[in-house]
Amino acid sequence: MAVMTHAPARLEANYRTLSTDDQDRFDQLMERADHAGPHDYQPLMDALAVLTGLFTARDIARCSCWTDTGGCGCAAIFDTALPGVVVTATNDPDCNLSQLQCPTCGHDHPRPITD
Numbered sequence: 191m192a193v194m195t196h197a198p199a200r201l202e203a204n205y206r207t208l209s210t211d212d213q214d215r216f217d218q219l220m221e222r223a224d225h226a227g228p229h230d231y232q233p234l235m236d237a238l239a240v241l242t243g244l245f246t247a248r249d250i251a252r253c254s255c256w257t258d259t260g261g262c263g264c265a266a267i268f269d270t271a272l273p274g275v276v277v278t279a280t281n282d283p284d285c286n287l288s289q290l291q292c293p294t295c296g297h298d299h300p301r302p303i304t305d
């Protein structure tokens with residue numbers, strides 16, 4: 191049986207290391223957050239913060255390298271308030287979420303906004 195230790199608040203998680211159930215839940219919450227109204231947005235982000243263990247984050251994103259064609263496949267999940275996060279595409283008019291690169295990718299191979 192695993193011993194549960196009190197882990198310090200993390201700043202990054204990884205989509206790949208989530209269970210498939212949690213990956214599904216992550217995708218659903220992100221989809222809902224993307225289309226949520228102002229009152230629904232924060233509770234969804236809070237649920238994502240708990241799900242990913244990023245308890246101090248108010249706003250969460252997965253590295254756009256995961257879905258970008260030509261992306262490096264990075265699956266980092268991170269607090270969007272981290273220094274070094276790069277916006278690769280701004281949100282669509284009816285959506286809340288921009289596409290973001292994690293600080294590591296933003297440093298190593300930043301992508302220009304193609305809008």
Ligand SMILES: [Zn+2]
Nearest residue numbers: 253264292295
């Ligand atoms: Zn990344």
Ligand SMILES: [Zn+2]
Nearest residue numbers: 255262264295
């Ligand atoms: Zn990358």
